[in-house]
Amino acid sequence: MTLELSHLHRRYAGFAALDDVSLCIEPGEFLALLGPSGSGKTTLLRILAGLDYPDSGSVRQNDRDLLAVDARERKVGLVFQHYALFRHLTVSENVAFGLRIRPRKSRPGRAEINERVERLLKRVQLDDLGKRYTSQLSGGQRQRVALARALAVEPDLLLLDEPFGALDAQVRVALRRWLRNLHEELGLTSVFVTHDQEEALELADRVAVMNRGRIEQIGTPEAIYQQPATPFVCEFIGKNNRIPLQRANGVLTGGQRQLGADPWPGNAVGSAIGYVRPEHLLVSSTPSTDGWAAQLRHIYLAGGVAHLELDVPALGQVLEADMSSDEVAQRGLQPGQSLVVQPRLITAFPLDARGAADAAARHVLQPQAAS
Amino acid sequence: MGHKRRRVLPGFGISLGYALTYLGLIVLLPLAALVWKASALDFSGWLQLLSAPRTLAALKLSFGGALIAALFNAVAGLLVTWVLVRYRFPGRRLFDALVDLPFALPTAVAGIALTAIYAPNGWLGQYLLPLGIKIAYAPAGVLVAMIFVGFPYVVRTLQPVLETLDRDVEEAAESLGATRLQTFVRVIVPALLPTLLTGFALALARAVGEYGSVIFIAGNIPLRSEIAPLLIVQKLEQFDYAGAAALGTVMLGFSLVLLVAIALLQRWSGRWAERAA
Amino acid sequence: MSGLHATRPLSWRHRLLRGTLIALVMVFMAVLVLLPLAAVFIEALSKGVAAFMDVLAQPETVSSIKLTLLVAVLAVPLNLVFGVAAAWAMTRFEFRGKALLGAFIDLPFSVSPVVAGLVYVLLFGAQGWFGPWLSDHGVTIIFAVPGLVLATVFITLPFVARELISLMQAQGSEEEEAARTLGASGWQMFFRVTLPNIRWALLYGVLLCNARAMGEFGAVSVVSGHIRGLTTTMPLEVEMRYNEYDYMGAFAVASLLGLLALLTLVVKALLEWRYGDELAARATRGH
Numbered sequence: 019m020t021l022e023l024s025h026l027h028r029r030y031a032g033f034a035a036l037d038d039v040s041l042c043i044e045p046g047e048f049l050a051l052l053g054p055s056g057s058g059k060t061t062l063l064r065i066l067a068g069l070d071y072p073d074s075g076s077v078r079q080n081d082r083d084l085l086a087v088d089a090r091e092r093k094v095g096l097v098f099q100h101y102a103l104f105r106h107l108t109v110s111e112n113v114a115f116g117l118r119i120r121p122r123k124s125r126p127g128r129a130e131i132n133e134r135v136e137r138l139l140k141r142v143q144l145d146d147l148g149k150r151y152t153s154q155l156s157g158g159q160r161q162r163v164a165l166a167r168a169l170a171v172e173p174d175l176l177l178l179d180e181p182f183g184a185l186d187a188q189v190r191v192a193l194r195r196w197l198r199n200l201h202e203e204l205g206l207t208s209v210f211v212t213h214d215q216e217e218a219l220e221l222a223d224r225v226a227v228m229n230r231g232r233i234e235q236i237g238t239p240e241a242i243y244q245q246p247a248t249p250f251v252c253e254f255i256g257k258n259n260r261i262p263l264q265r266a267n268g269v270l271t272g273g274q275r276q277l278g279a280d281p282w283p284g285n286a287v288g289s290a291i292g293y294v295r296p297e298h299l300l301v302s303s304t305p306s307t308d309g310w311a312a313q314l315r316h317i318y319l320a321g322g323v324a325h326l327e328l329d330v331p332a333l334g335q336v337l338e339a340d341m342s343s344d345e346v347a348q349r350g351l352q353p354g355q356s357l358v359v360q361p362r363l364i365t366a367f368p369l370d371a372r373g374a375a376d377a378a379a380r381h382v383l384q385p386q387a388a389s
Numbered sequence: 390m391g392h393k394r395r396r397v398l399p400g401f402g403i404s405l406g407y408a409l410t411y412l413g414l415i416v417l418l419p420l421a422a423l424v425w426k427a428s429a430l431d432f433s434g435w436l437q438l439l440s441a442p443r444t445l446a447a448l449k450l451s452f453g454g455a456l457i458a459a460l461f462n463a464v465a466g467l468l469v470t471w472v473l474v475r476y477r478f479p480g481r482r483l484f485d486a487l488v489d490l491p492f493a494l495p496t497a498v499a500g501i502a503l504t505a506i507y508a509p510n511g512w513l514g515q516y517l518l519p520l521g522i523k524i525a526y527a528p529a530g531v532l533v534a535m536i537f538v539g540f541p542y543v544v545r546t547l548q549p550v551l552e553t554l555d556r557d558v559e560e561a562a563e564s565l566g567a568t569r570l571q572t573f574v575r576v577i578v579p580a581l582l583p584t585l586l587t588g589f590a591l592a593l594a595r596a597v598g599e600y601g602s603v604i605f606i607a608g609n610i611p612l613r614s615e616i617a618p619l620l621i622v623q624k625l626e627q628f629d630y631a632g633a634a635a636l637g638t639v640m641l642g643f644s645l646v647l648l649v650a651i652a653l654l655q656r657w658s659g660r661w662a663e664r665a666a
Numbered sequence: 667m668s669g670l671h672a673t674r675p676l677s678w679r680h681r682l683l684r685g686t687l688i689a690l691v692m693v694f695m696a697v698l699v700l701l702p703l704a705a706v707f708i709e710a711l712s713k714g715v716a717a718f719m720d721v722l723a724q725p726e727t728v729s730s731i732k733l734t735l736l737v738a739v740l741a742v743p744l745n746l747v748f749g750v751a752a753a754w755a756m757t758r759f760e761f762r763g764k765a766l767l768g769a770f771i772d773l774p775f776s777v778s779p780v781v782a783g784l785v786y787v788l789l790f791g792a793q794g795w796f797g798p799w800l801s802d803h804g805v806t807i808i809f810a811v812p813g814l815v816l817a818t819v820f821i822t823l824p825f826v827a828r829e830l831i832s833l834m835q836a837q838g839s840e841e842e843e844a845a846r847t848l849g850a851s852g853w854q855m856f857f858r859v860t861l862p863n864i865r866w867a868l869l870y871g872v873l874l875c876n877a878r879a880m881g882e883f884g885a886v887s888v889v890s891g892h893i894r895g896l897t898t899t900m901p902l903e904v905e906m907r908y909n910e911y912d913y914m915g916a917f918a919v920a921s922l923l924g925l926l927a928l929l930t931l932v933v934k935a936l937l938e939w940r941y942g943d944e945l946a947a948r949a950t951r952g953h
Contacts, residue, residue, distance in 0.1 A: 067843075067847055068397070068846075068847070069397050069843050069846070069847070070397065071395050071397075088846075089397060089843075089846040089847050090846050090847070090848075090849045090850060090851070091849070092847070094847055095847070096843075096844065096847045098840050098843075098844060100840065102840035102841050102843065102844040103841075103844075104841055104844075104845075104858075104859055104862075105841075105863065106862040106863060107862075115845070115848055115850075115858070116848035116849055119845075119848070119849060119850045119851070119854045119858065120849065167844075167848070168847075168848075170848075171848055171849060396759060397843065397846070398758050398759070398839060398842055398843070398846065398855075399852035399855070400754055400758075400852055400856070401755065401758075401759045401761075403751075404750075404751040404752070404754040404755040405751075405755035405759070405761065407747075407748070407751040408748060408751045408752035408755050408756075408767070409767070411744075411748045411751075412748075412752075412767075412770055412771065412823075415816070415819055415820055415823060416770060416773060416774060416820065416823065417770070418789070419785035419786055419788070419789050419820070420785055422785055422788045422789040422794065422795050423781070423784065423785045423788055425788075425795075426788045465694060468687065468690070468691060468694075469691050469694070469695065471687070472687050472688055472690075472691040473691075476684060476687070476688055478688050480692070482935075484691070484692065484695055486931055486932075486934075486935045487695060487699050487700065487931075488695075488699075489931055489934065490699050490703060490927065490931065491699065492874075492877075493877050493881075493926075493927035493928075493930045493931050493934075494702070494703070494881070494923070494924065494927040495880070495881025495882070495883060495900075495901050495904075495920075495923045495926075495927070496779075496881070496883045496884065496901075497881075497883040497901040497902075497904045497905055497920070497923075498706060498881070498901070498904065498920040498923045498924055498927075499702060501706075501904065501908055501913075501916055501917065501920060502702035502703070502705040502706045502709075502920070503702055505705045505709055505913075505917075506701055506702060506705055512701070512705060513697075513701075536698070537698060537699075537702070540698060540699075569680075591776075594775075594776040595776075597778065598776070598777065598778025598779065598780070598781065599778070599884075600778065600779050600780050600883070600884035600887075601779070601883035601884050601887075601901070605908065618778050618779075618780035618781075618884065619780075621780050621781070621784060622780060622887070622888060625784065625787060625888065628793075630787075630788065630791075630793050633784055634784070634788055637778075637780075637781045637784045637785070640777075640778050640781055641777060641781055644773070644776040644777050644778070644781075645773075647776055648769060648772065648773060648776050649769075651776075652765075652769060
């Protein structure tokens, strides 16, 4: 069942939670909605669940208008951020809720309900805790009860709102892998909301990066990381050095160094913005005119990777470059040392007269080393 | 907006419709009748009513007495709340529960009990009279009854706020060299002020309209210890409906003013809480 | 929790201040609150248990007890249903004029009981808006039971609604939304999720509402007409005996109301202690 969301708009008093959002959700995929708070991702999730409605736009499921279907008939399983477990019911009763309230005709028998609840509790590894009340459970356990409760009604679509948001770091990582495995076993179309990029990139088949009610980019985790489509994605996903560039006479320069031909049409004089990931900065100790002269200010060792803080006078800013800790040791790099830095891959956007970046005109530059 | 906004949870129409209808029939329609009846009185009628010495004396006693009682309760209530929240002592829970007694005890019962205590031959009255202190059957009796009924409001309004008032702030003040008194005056009182005023306003509203507990102890001497609500009852008994309605409207107007003041105070203290969070 | 922080040694001055304040509060509350309560019971038994029991057995007393129960049984459920409906509308939906509705719900708390009685006399009394029409159709409201019930409903209207509004506001609507996504119908959601979550708060509100309904004096006094055996509730019976100089009798009836007040306080304290988390008073307190 393909879900087609088109041109969704949703405004709350003076603020656009969704601003023309269109999106296709493929059957069986695991999609992450990633963005900072207020980016509209939870609104989008609630619209899918039938707990909110867009001002305009449509949600269709195989030519069926999903917006005309009430929340209770959508066959959508929703796991709330704070779980929203029924506090007066035990774990088993929580999971059985969706089955017990069915009209007699479609309600499974008592024995079958019990059997299904047990199977689900086993699946979420809570088979010993069925008789407990939810207040007696840990955060990770509650999360799994909420998941079992949502799965009990055999939904067509599983929605998770910040599924790991309220958990501590260790539980979070373990539960993340477990959820990924569960998704693969069930093959259920799932959408989850998160503000944690690591979570989204590790878990999802596809990631939709959202900002201010719009989808900035949608694609596989690799594509989002390797080919960020907009300045926002460049800055939001992973680390990036932001470098001001100048366009003049058909040449693109940065820090008084020519980086290549001006890729944009028109012989405009203007400026642009370039993003270089720390691992795409080539650092050499031999003096050369092929890069920016830099001074090594500090080395932050973070396990296998070392982050180098480089002061580049030509740019008037500090750049960060990554290399392996082994290489740092081999080359005997020391703070205070003079180095040369060369960008190997720049994602660039032209700026208009008001300083706004044009995401559509994105261009990837690969300045030639050692001409 | 293209789509009609749909309510996600059911029952909006029925619950709001029922609540509005009920409120309209029970509260708003009768209050409208009051104002309508009062408007039957022309200007000279109002003037005559409001300039009558007995009316003036009764209004002065009801409003003035309630003001004094509420002020007393604000101070005493702050003290009681402080002790109940900050100190641990035997019987604390009992005293805490007893704060609600004036809420729970029917006013007529409170009225005759207070009279039994403060009457000239009463439990305490017999010792106070030789000292020249007359409480029952005098304006002081009205005050005692008003203090009694208004007492819980200040404590119960302050208590949750004082309980959640962050100890760290006090400790920070002390670590900066403030004495305990300075900490109390400069840190605690400002933080509690909006809530204290809310409690004061609630106690005031209750005391102004109080009837049951006051009429037994007041002695109801015209021009001296007669409260405004009693005057309304007397006008009704004399079939002076317009006069009763007019006095009732004056009291209702005061209630509304206080209600608005309390709502504003709560918004103010809410902002405080938000800022603190 | 409001527990004391790690106790540091107290200076003698601090300890003296503390002791003085505690003693002051104990004396103040003993005089203001405990003494009147004690007076009720001691005066009631001043002529012995037999005389006390005698008063309780008198037909006027019995009929006033029955009438008080009747009024409460009619008034409390009305305000219970209203409270649930108002709280549902106020806490689960956004609409224009919500703050105003909230203010109107609170209004009866700040209106003088005498005014509350007066408005019904002006509405349904012989001189009132509907008076002539009612008397043509043989319906009496004022100086009869319906008037007593109406005045009581007015006075006790906010209790349940207020308690539920602050609790349901604090609880939020996520559990109900979860029930909806799991396929629950409106009533299933209400009876299986909402009601179990608010049951103790509901009982708490009903408890306070009932105490006030049984003890209301001012409003009821205005609409009652004080007809012995017909329109005198217990508080009115207290007043009439007192005005007839039957002090002991007045205190005997008053002591029953005093017991009701004590019972209310005990149940209230029990509810706060046992189900504190599920009451509005505590949901906002210390959490």
